[in-house]
Amino acid sequence: MEAANNATIAAQVLAWLSILAAKNAxxxxxxxxxxxxxxxxxxxxxxxxxxxxCVGRRTIxxxxxxxxxxxxxxxxxxxxxxxxxxxxxxxxxxxxxxxGDFTLDFADNFEYVDPIDGSKASKQGLRFxxxxxxxx
Numbered sequence: 001m002e003a004a005n006n007a008t009i010a011a012q013v014l015a016w017l018s019i020l021a022a023k024n025a026x027x028x029x030x031x032x033x034x035x036x037x038x039x040x041x042x043x044x045x046x047x048x049x050x051x052x053x054c055v056g057r058r059t060i061x062x063x064x065x066x067x068x069x070x071x072x073x074x075x076x077x078x079x080x081x082x083x084x085x086x087x088x089x090x091x092x093x094x095x096x097x098x099x100g101d102f103t104l105d106f107a108d109n110f111e112y113v114d115p116i117d118g119s120k121a122s123k124q125g126l127r128f129x130x131x132x133x134x135x136x
Contacts (some may be wrong), residue, residue: 086126093128102130 016036023034090107097104112126 083126090126090128099128099130105129105131 005010006130017038020034020036023039027033087109090109093099093104095106107128108128109122110127111120111122111125113120
């Protein structure tokens, strides 16, 4: 388990080094170097603030827009019932729905379209996105 965690951390470090190398590729000598904070702020300004939480694993992220919960060893029928209940809430939650102190921008079952080959991955996760970049 520790080796797997170390490999995950090493992969995350290498990913950040790759991002920083690309962002700084054209910075002239003595120019302002792009740092992790700059990359995060640029991302948040473009896509909103986001947070991924893996239950039973290390919490990664800073602020919240979408909470991600990965569960292991859950009975399929029980998991399907929970997902159906959340999907039902999504179907009854139009833009502007108040959820506590937060206002819903949109809710959906996320799907990803690959920009290279156009393939689509559906049912990638139920999500609630709130105005102002905040979760419920």
